[in-house]
Amino acid sequence: MKEYLVTAAQMKQYDKNTIDIHRIPSLLLMERAALVTVEAIQNVLGKEPKRVVVVAGGGNNGGDGLAVGRLLLLAGYQVDFILLSAPERCTEETKRQLAILQSYKARIFGRMEEITYDMDIVIDAVFGVGLSRPLEGLYARAVSWINTQDAYVCSIDIPSGIQADTGEIAGCAVEADLTVTYGFYKLGQMLYPGAGYCGRLVCGQMGIDENSFLGQKPLWYTYHGIQKGLLPKRAPDGNKGTFGKALVIAGSKQTCGAAMLAAKSTFSAGAGMVKVVTAAENRDAVLQYVPEAMLLTYDTENIEEKWDNSHGSDFRTLFQESLSWADCILIGPGIGLETMARCLLKSCIEDSHLPLVIDADGLHLLAVDKELQASMTEKNRQRKMILTPHLGEFARLYGCETAECKRHLTEYPRLLAQKLGCTVICKDARTVVASADSETCYLNTTGNAGMAAAGSGDVLAGLVTGLLAQGITSEEAAISGVYLHGLAGDMTAEELTQEAMTAGDIISQIPSAIRTCLREEQGPGWRRLC
Incomplete structure (x- = not known):
């Protein structure tokens, strides 16, 4: 409701x-x-x-x-x-x-x-x-x-x-x-x-x-309660291409788990196809955890040469083809802050107009690159873009201390969304969703302290991406994703306790959260938030 x-x-x-x-x-x-x-x-x-x-x-x-x-x-x-x-x-x-x-x-x-x-x-x-x-x-x-x-x-x-x-x-x-x-x-x-x-x-x-x-x-x-109407309509005569093709750029040599969680969550949200772009070292682990995913991997040695087309870069050609194949892009979970990560982010912003979700390391790279921020605002005003910072990442993007951001949680996200022409998901105990072109802001009240665990943000990023791939607006994808993520987290805590739950456990409850939202809403009575 x-x-x-x-x-x-x-x-x-x-x-x-x-x-x-x-x-x-x-x-x-x-x-x-x-x-x-x-x-x-x-x-x-x-x-x-x-x-x-x-x-x-x-x-x-x-x-x-x-x-x-x-x-x-x-x-x-x-x-x-x-x-x-x-x-x-x-x-x-x-x-x-x-x-x-x-x-x-x-x-x-x-x-x-x-x-x-x-x-x-x-x-x-x-x-x-x-x-x-x-x-x-x-x-x-x-x-x-x-x-x-x-x-x-x-x-x-x-x-x-x-x-x-x-x-x-x-x-x-x-x-x-x-x-x-x-x-x-x-x-x-x-x-x-x-x-x-x-x-x-x-x-x-x-x-x-x-x-x-x-x-x-x-x-x-x-x-609050069980909210209907959050999920994209699914065509009964659709196929895997109908429900969206998501390009998930995640995971560096040392952070395979981010790619695994983000890809799995993207599928759980209903995306028809997912291609993961990740470091070559992650190939086996990703395919074992998400066998449904396609892969495009890159070698972490001599990155500059492998990206530069003047040296006949096979990877860059394949990456550009992947951008043409996809319906939306997620970049950031665990990609690191090295040269390849910067190149990938720059290409996603400047070489594509696809709906784009930027998370984690992608936000860190964006925060220190004012030219890239300018490119976002100059070239992509009509583009669907979602940023998913936690308070520390938000503070870097906005240019303030984390404590100041927390004090102004109901003001700053909207200002940043308007500045960059995007939708901002500012993650905290109460997550805020603000969009540049919206007259309202959403404050999420699902979720619990057990979700403050490694990988939970990767799950949210994938969930939002899977919804965005199905053609809904960036604001709808952000709000629906945040709500469902929190609801799945609440179901996980109910089953496993807040202390014992992990990010992977949250993914396992996403189907239950979706099923619950598809049921008929309960009858009238006292409206309650706990």
Whole structure:
């Protein structure tokens, strides 16, 4: 299912549009938010009444928390409230919720120390998505108090202390067991470290939906659950040539595994034919691991002479013929940084207009060759091109430190894509896909820490190439490849554990991931991201 991811400013505007344009009162939205929160809590913990403490700030997030507590109180729960703000400094909606509570004779305290009993549930309603400064003083102490309770913690909209746009921690943050967010998921709930503080994350509809965009759609989206429509249509009367011919340029004398993994993954994505260009030393190993592949090998001795046509280079002639044969190209996994690798990359960029995926060593070579970058932008604006850097490779390409890139994960990939006229897959715990000609960006939420292993990037590069070979756009191939790669990784972890899984294991689960996506999507229910 496609899910929009919004910023704090966007959510504030959509809330305003709902109230001002669609004329749904703010208090009604607050009541509906409280209802879906209580439903989410009871879905997890059951309906048996428990002891609850609501810790509320003076903003509308606090008002949401007061409303949740009131509904639980009326359902028979024992509920006490801690209001961290002076009543006169609360928002108007929160003042109204406070007055309602007072009419029910609810117990409202001003300090955590006044709660002297053990509770079962703590409702975190200190700060919502509007937080713009580090937590300190009373609010920092409230977060610490919540985190030290031996109770189930439910955060309202977002854990207090998490920046809604970046996922960064504003000094300290609540470690929630359950976060109930409203309308749309927030970027900061998907990005780390914030994603790790949300616990179970559910999104409840309380009246703010796509009708509140009023033409201003969010830039970001993700897929979760089982996503249909990601795979190219397969003609029932097709043949091996119909489903794409991929040229995989991978593996140097010391890195045979990269060629093996990339080629195998390309086939697993549905490509009809794969030819591997690799060092001669890799021939036997590649053919044993991927017997379906064709091979073109080169001798690693006297490389300059073997590439120079003036010396009657048989290999260069054969390579040019391979470029003419193929429907798309992957270059980079394990090719090294020597002369042959540079020659191959230069030829792929300057001598061909085929769809091109550049990965690993190819990205390193590209980063240090400004002329080659200029050639990409001048000659290939209409060409399908995908770059697949991890954060370190991205930093070299963009010209910044890795830490800076990580801080600007939702900005820099799009800027680089626009600069080079391509699609960028920036790989991290949350992988970003940005395309030069697209009005949206994709944030991937499949996958797990077990995929941070040698060869995993080669598998992704091959998967994307296999999809691209079948004629879909570079953006479609990148997004589908990243999603399926992560889904296969999740299936692998489920079977083998994150600790024990390898890149080859991920390839073995690609068919299961594809099969799952081809099944009918599950029925409606709570939308959940973990």
